[in-house]
Amino acid sequence: xxxxxxxxxxxxxxxxxxxxxxxxxxxxxxxxxxxxxxxxxxxxxxxxxxxxxxxxxxxxxxxxxxxxxxxxxxxxxxxxxxxxxxxxxxxxxxxxxxxxxxxxxxxxxxxxxxxxxxxxxxxxxxxxxxxxxxxxxxxxxxxxxxxxxxxxxxxxxxxxxxxxxxxxxxxxxxxxxxxxxxxxxxxxxxxxxxxxxxxxxxxxxxxxxxxxxxxxxxxxxxxxxxxxxxxxxxxxxxxxxxxxxxxxxxxxxxxxxxxxxxxxxxxxxxxxxxxxxxxxxxxxxxxxxxxxxxxxxxxxxxxxxxxxxxxxxxxxxxxxxxxxxxxxxxxxxxxxxxxxxxxxxxxxxxxxxxxxxxxxxxxxxxxxxxxxxxxxxxxxxxxxxxxxxxxxxxxxxxxxxxxxxxxxxxxxxxxxxxxxxxxxxxxxxxxxxxxxxx
Numbered sequence: 001x002x003x004x005x006x007x008x009x010x011x012x013x014x015x016x017x018x019x020x021x022x023x024x025x026x027x028x029x030x031x032x033x034x035x036x037x038x039x040x041x042x043x044x045x046x047x048x049x050x051x052x053x054x055x056x057x058x059x060x061x062x063x064x065x066x067x068x069x070x071x072x073x074x075x076x077x078x079x080x081x082x083x084x085x086x087x088x089x090x091x092x093x094x095x096x097x098x099x100x101x102x103x104x105x106x107x108x109x110x111x112x113x114x115x116x117x118x119x120x121x122x123x124x125x126x127x128x129x130x131x132x133x134x135x136x137x138x139x140x141x142x143x144x145x146x147x148x149x150x151x152x153x154x155x156x157x158x159x160x161x162x163x164x165x166x167x168x169x170x171x172x173x174x175x176x177x178x179x180x181x182x183x184x185x186x187x188x189x190x191x192x193x194x195x196x197x198x199x200x201x202x203x204x205x206x207x208x209x210x211x212x213x214x215x216x217x218x219x220x221x222x223x224x225x226x227x228x229x230x231x232x233x234x235x236x237x238x239x240x241x242x243x244x245x246x247x248x249x250x251x252x253x254x255x256x257x258x259x260x261x262x263x264x265x266x267x268x269x270x271x272x273x274x275x276x277x278x279x280x281x282x283x284x285x286x287x288x289x290x291x292x293x294x295x296x297x298x299x300x301x302x303x304x305x306x307x308x309x310x311x312x313x314x315x316x317x318x319x320x321x322x323x324x325x326x327x328x329x330x331x332x333x334x335x336x337x338x339x340x341x342x343x344x345x346x347x348x349x350x351x352x353x354x355x356x357x358x359x360x361x362x363x364x365x366x367x368x369x370x371x372x373x374x375x376x377x378x379x380x381x382x383x384x385x386x387x388x389x390x391x392x393x394x395x396x397x398x399x400x401x402x403x404x405x406x407x408x409x410x411x412x413x414x415x416x417x418x419x420x421x422x423x424x425x426x427x428x429x430x431x432x433x434x435x436x437x438x
Contacts, residue, residue, distance in 0.1 A: 025060050042416045058399050059230040066315035079322045084195050084225040088395040112168035113189035116146040123180045132387045133262040135177040141255035151249045162250040163398045170391045175202035178384055196222040216333040217378050220326045224371050227319040228389055230396030236260040240397045241404045242413040257397045258390045267386040270372035273307030274382045286347050307369030316364045323370035330377050345373050
């Protein structure tokens with residue numbers, strides 16, 4: 001990081017100089033670490049909207065331009081020219097692999113796709129109707145009990161082994177959560193398949209007969225994983241970093257990220273989008289979509305349009321452009337263009353791209369809208385959508401966690417608060433207190 005000319009803060013008649021740190025892309029940062037010690041005040045920023053939690057080299061978003069970069073590479077180039085494990089290598093190591101490095105990495109990941117046999121029994125402790133994310137939080141958090149040979153976070157070899165295990169085992173763990181909830185036997189990984197194909201196999205194959213993954217669907221899933229691999233300091237990534245700052249083991253940190261991702265305002269957005277489509281379908285489908293749009297535009301209505309617009313992107317979500325292309329490829333491959341639910345989704349897309357109300361507010365379909373449609377078409381149940389998101393984001397969480405471990409400026413997270421409660425007061429003994437309740 002490079003310090004440049006400082007900013008000046010005037011407070012109570014005194015002027016203080018604060019260092020400014022230069023970024024390679026995006027806004028520079030005013031360094032306020034010593035604000036309380038030197039000036040006696042703290043910064044107030046609910047949600048950390050204007051506060052950098054850390055410095056990072058992994059991903060960058062330009063919301064105004066609608067751009068997303070992994071290690072400097074535009075997301076559209078990676079999603080077009082690379083597969084998920086190639087992207088994982090980039091996010092973890094900082095550079096795209098050579099052909100030899102790629103082959104070695106893929107071989108290493110495949111060597112760790114199975115889970116401990118005893119871990120499989122852990123699933124039996126959950127109800128069959130448990131939400132898959134509840135299962136994932138428990139199972140991933142429990143990995144530290146089965147893989148105790150990679151828990152020393154000060155050991156680079158342990159960190160590397162834990163990172164590899166998490167990327168390799170997440171598809172197995174997610175697929176097992178699905179199989180358990182539908183009462184089917186677990187399917188072991190097949191390492192002759194690629195990452196996405198293997199996941200589809202573990203999801204949809206049964207011991208009753210052969211299963212060959214559809215290459216179009218496998219590529220669509222692979223693209224979903226690439227597009228969700230990392231996304232700056234979002235809520236779940238910041239949670240992983242905050243958990244890791246205490247010295248917690250990597251499995252516990254990733255479990256904390258999964259728990260945060262579960263929220264409908266974060267990773268549950270595509271699940272909420274499909275549920276919205278189901279509701280419109282129940283109300284009459286395409287023929288009633290005009291009434292739904294009127295409710296969305298009505299300020300007094302509680303009707304929300306899910307899967308449109310994005311908090312970060314002020315322009316079109318760059319991931320949505322890629323996912324839209326994939327969405328139409330999948331629907332064409334499966335012959336689902338005339339399926340009532342998907343016709344409804346495509347009509348909603350058309351309206352949002354043409355209606356001045358949505359266009360003027362830049363409420364374009366986002367990646368959650370299209371990825372939800374794709375996953376539903378593939379056959380992935382809506383409740384598992386966030387689990388797929390967690391599977392994709394695991395490499396980003398691990399890379400962010402590892403970067404945090406290496407950062408010499410990193411300390412245990414301890415945010416300040418602006419206290420607005422009661423001032424100092426004395427305790428009145430219980431028998432002398434008056435009943436102030438009405």
